Amino acid sequence: MKKPKLSFWQIWNLSFGFLGVQIGYSLQNSNTSSIFESLGADVSHLSYFWLAAPVAGMIIQPLVGLFSDGTWTRLGRRVPYILGGAVVSTVALALMPNSPTLLTFAPLVVGALILLFMDLSFNVTMQPFRALVADMLDDSQKTQGYVVQTFLINLGAVVGAVLPLLMTLCGVSDEAPAGQVPDHIAYSYYIGGAILLLTVLVTACRAREYPPEEFARYNAIAEPAAERPGFAALLRNVPPAMLRLGVTQFFSWAALFLMWTYLKPAITGVVTDHATGELLSTGATQTWVGVLNGIYPVPACIAALFLGRVAARWGNRPVYVVTLLCGAAGFAGLWMLRDQYALMVPMIGIGIAWAGILAMPYAILSLAVEPRHMGVYMGIFNFTVVIPQIVIGLTGGAIVTLCFAGDARSMLLLAAVFMLLAALSAVWTAKSPAAKSEAQ
Known part of the structure; x- marks a missing residue:
């Protein structure tokens, strides 16, 4: 028995909360290092604080998924976790810029605990959104559901990145005494x-999850929930399709x-000013890196508007392969080009990927x-996102030193090779007969 088709706005409401979660993530990604530096963290120790996010994701997401699979309440199956995580996330976001005043003799410790608290709550909020789309949508609409999520994720990334700038433009101070967080970040x-x-x-008010009996009927589930x-x-019986996708995920x-x-x-020391042809200063290069990192979510938003339609016609995996090839070309462009404006072009390919x-x-x-x-x-499945980052984080220094004699630029070429391998592995996955979605 097929699930009923949902309208675009019903699909939109299923994932609308993801917009807010991603704004929170974007604020965290953009400002965590500067906040901890203001709290007295040594620059050489900043990477340790960044381990909180992947570690929290590895621990929390499978547990939330397991528990929500067996949860049935008046609010639904996934919504209670989304709503509870959102409340805690909101509290954590309010506490983070105030960590210097919460414990004046150890603000760095407080900040680290709040960061961990924030990452845990973000993961509790975010994880059920992926399953909610799969729960609620018919197979023919699932790609559209995840494409809408992609659009909202990238829109949230842009909003979160520009919020501090908007605060500054509104007259909020971007200066603060030593050991304090500036008002424009706090606001x-x-x-x-x-x-x-x-x-x-x-999402909590608009999403109406199927009750247990209806869910079982739509998915032809005959066994009682107690036999889960x-x-x-x-973990021992992970679907083969997930393992194959994991290879692609690792490289990408x-x-x-x-x-x-x-x-x-x-x-740094390579990119040139478009007007003068001279090398950009270190400070100007840092600013331009921020510009480049702010570009790729924009083509990602635009691409998301078309991915669903293209995938409906050509299939999920061919579209996946093409987007990854665009990313490989983008990374190769970053490695080859030197003009500051020319470097904006490869970010389009990376955004599509x-x-x-x-x-x-x-x-x-x-x-x-x-x-x-x-x-x-x-x-x-979140393991396939986190593990590659941990592996590269632990081995990247040795690779750039031993393989490339300290040339960081060569790491962009390595990124292009990895993305190409991701595309090739996706082709291999597409030919596997075991995937249920092969006909899609």
Whole structure:
């Protein structure tokens, strides 16, 4: 029995809360290092604070998925976790810029605890959105559902990135005494927290999850819920499609992490001013890296508007492969080009790949996983996002030193190779007969 088709705005409301979550993530990504520096953290120790996000994701997302798979309340199956996580996330966003005053003799410790608190709550809020789309949508609409999520994710990234600038333009001070967080950052966190809570409330009020009997009927589930296997058994029986997608995920996320880590040192002393042809200063290069990082979510938003239609015609995997090839070309362009404005062009290809990476694997996976275990497997699938980043984080220094004699620019070429391998592995996945979504 097929699930009823949902309208565009019903699909939009299923993921609307993701917009607020991503604004929170964007604020965190853009400002965490500067906040901890203001609290007295040594620059050489900043990377340790960044481990909070992937570690929290690895622990929390599978657990939330497992628990939400077996949760049935008046609010639904996933919504209670989304709503509870959003409330805690809002509190964490309000506390973060105030960490210097919460414990004056150890503000860095307080900041670290709040950061961990924030990452845990973000993951609790975010994880059920992936499963909610799969729960509520018919197979023919799942790709559209994840494409809408991709659009909202990138829109949230842009909004979160520009909020501090908007605060400054509105006259909020961007200066602060030593050991304090500037007002323009603090107000951005407050506004971001309010948006997060409001957008999640829209999803909580508008999303009407199927009750257990109806869900079982739509998904042909005959066994009672009490016979659900444990986490260890589910981990041992990971669907083959997830393992194959994991190969593609490893190379694509490794490529992205290389860019996030090495773009600034890669173009410092190399990129030239478009007007004069002279090398940009270190400060100007840092500013331009911020511009480049702010560009790729824009083409990702635009690409997301078309991915669903193209995938409906050509299939999920061919579209996935093409987006990854665009990313490989983009990374190669970053490695080759030197003019500051010319470097903006490759970010278009990377943005298209980013859109594909955020949408296509989840659309493919949702068609290959048993509906009753959707939550836990979506959580386990997060391993394929986190592990490549940890691996590159631990080995990147040795690679750039031993393989490239300290030339950070070569890491962009390595990123291009990784993204090409991701595209090739996606072709291999497409030929596998075991994937349930093969006909899609």
